[in-house]
């Protein structure tokens with residue numbers, strides 16, 4: 001028998017590509033997030049696709065191409081407070097809905113992403 005990874009269980013590359021597309025369409029229109037990103041999302045979409053692939057147990061695409069993710073360090077040059085973390089998570093939740101991810105596995109993945117998002121917070125003294 002074979003143990004299936006979350007990556008396989010959600011439908012692999014095709015599902016992740018759709019999730020990442022839906023997610024950054026929302027990020028690009030979110031007032032708390034868009035200003036942090038470049039106008040062209042091509043590169044960040046590609047990197048997020050690679051990262052999520054390995055995060056969910058698929059091939060280590062991100063590390064193969066860019067080395068250790070060191071995600072918190074790579075986010076330090078951007079001011080990220082709880083407001084941005086919640087905005088990121090709200091976009092991800094909607095993107096998961098649009099991609100048709102549901103059930104217990106979706107909730108588990110979302111909870112791991114919530115922890116990761118709060119791990120990126122580098123500015124706690126944020127005014128609303």
Ligand code: HEM
Pocket residue numbers: 033036037038044047048051066071074075078080084085086088113116117118120121
């Ligand atoms: C890159 C924002 C959370 C994964 C970026 C970039 C920004 C950003 C502005 C760089 C865009 C550029 O290249 O100019 C945020 C904000 C977050 C957040 C505001 C809110 C907490 C996350 C989370 C993950 C993630 C939770 C993982 C699940 C990535 C990856 C990259 C990236 C893989 C590309 C890193 C690289 O190779 O340089 N993010 N991010 N981010 N983010 Fe986030």
